[in-house]
Amino acid sequence: MVQFILPEQVPDRETFEGWTRWRLTRHSFIPAPRISSDEYELMRPREQQLHDLHRAATHANLPMQDTPMSNELTRVMRARLQNNALKLKPNTRAGLMITGGGFQGKTETACEIAAAFEDSWLDLHNHLNPNAIPGTRDLHVPVAYVQTPVTAKPKSTCQAILDFYGAEHKNMTLPQLTRQVRASLHDHGTRVLILDDITRLKMHRADDQDTLDLLRAFMSMNTTLVLIGVDIPRSGLLRAGKYDKHTGDWIFPPPSANLGDRKETQTERRFKLIHLEPFRYHTAAGIAAWTNHLDGLQQSLRLFASPPDMLTGGRMPEYLFRRTNGVVGLLELLVEEACTEAIATGTETITEQLLDSIALNLGDVPGRPRIDNEIPDVPSSAPPKRRRSRPRNTVFDDRGLPPDSDSEHAPNVAS
Structure with missing residues (x-):
């Protein structure tokens, strides 16, 4: 029982080995068995302790459930990954941007979809790289997951991508790093490149703008770029957008005639933005x-x-x-x-x-590390205070005769 309760080292998904270990074991946890309180009382103290530990592990590893919002993300992302992977044209592959508030499950949902895609892709090609150079045995890496560096620059972003493959990048210049990333994406047959916490890029910094240009260049490598971040529409990665509650889409104003080739419009045209919302009541x-x-x-x-x-x-x-x-x-x-x-x-x-x-x-x-808007506001456990209504104005109310008034002075209603 203990081997199912005590977790091993948590896989580091930012490396190929860690991602593969997580992908292969992501559904392997076995929850505690359902037993009655009477059955629990019949256990020895040691067995009760182990069962309580298994119950705690079960509650700490609740399975990810489908929601209407995650189902829509699954539908769109699965279709885009498959369509892009099957294209033979050398044109730029359309990417995805997944946005939403903190603790909305953006990363886990996207990684689950990507892992399912990799499972089917590997099975389709018998776990071999269909584009491998004859005579070589390059690792087949259909999906690469990378965290955007806290201080994102072109060099640090390239190094983070290369670290996923375990590729050497010591003392390389930016042009050398760029070529090495292109070579790694191609040689390993990578079809999906996920960049998490993309809103660490701040568009008022020249280095961050260069990094976004670099990422757009990778989209021409037969790779679907998936960017995940909190509140992407207001981050500067896209032009200021307005959310349409009726359609569930982000609406961007049309570019002016002299802005047709701006970088913002190029990014907007190359990515589909998906908003993972909370439940509504x-x-x-x-x-x-x-x-x-x-x-x-x-x-x-x-x-x-x-x-x-x-x-x-x-x-x-x-x-x-x-x-x-x-x-x-x-x-x-x-x-x-x-x-x-x-x-x-x-x-x-x-x-x-x-x-x-x-x-x-x-x-x-x-x-x-925490980034802007990543931690949502937590409502108080106290019930909301009821708003006190203003008392009614009773100045003009008719209260009748005073109780101590003399009855002979009272008006004769009958007359």
Whole structure:
């Protein structure tokens, strides 16, 4: 049992070996078995300890669920990767930009789609590079995943790409690095190049503009460029855009007659922008989608006293939405901590009272260096205060005769 509970070293997806290990093992985690509280009581103390540890690992590794938003991203990205990979023309391959707020699952969704594409691509070619030079045994790397350097410059970006392949780049000039990247993309048969945290590029810096020009040049190498970042439309990578809630697209103003060849318009024309949004709770369809997501999440939990509608009954869906603003990453973090508290206190269920005691703090979340807008605002656990209404003006109300008035002085209503 222990080998399924205790995780090994987390794969570093920024190297070919780490990406491959993650791709091959991404669905291998086995959750804790479902047992009753009576079966749990029959276990020896050591067995109970191991089962609790397995339950904690299950709650810490909740499976990624499909959402209406991720399904749309899957549909668009899968079609673009496949179509670009099958093209024989030497023209520029159209890319993708995936944007959205922090904790929306942009990276995990994109990596899952890319990994599924690589699985099918390798199976199609019997795990061999169809474009390999005769007599060589270059690694076949259909997908490369790279983090944009914190201080992005053309040289550091090239070095980050080459580090994924494990290629040598010491003391190389920028032209040499560029040629080496082109050679690596070609020799390894790379069809997809994912650059995460692309909004680290700041377009007011000349080096960052040169880096974006460099990335556009890589698109002519039969490689689909996938850029992932927070709030891309307002980052400067594209001209200022406006989000259309009705169509779900970002609308860009038409370029002026003398701006037809500007770099911004070239980037805009070469990329399709996909916005990964949080859940909405103002329509019947949005509420139903949110409730279905909560139901799927509850199926993965291992609590002994959880009713079938623990997350979906009563006011709980509305409560969870208020606590997370419909952000899937915040929801998983809140539920994970709630499960830990439920097991530690012996309540073995999630209630509003228990959730009220949990305050989400994202300031110390381990992982990548924080960038602008990456950490979303976390709603308070306290219920929203009701707005006090102003008292009614009673100056002109008729209160009748005073109680101590003499009845003989009262008007004769009958007369």
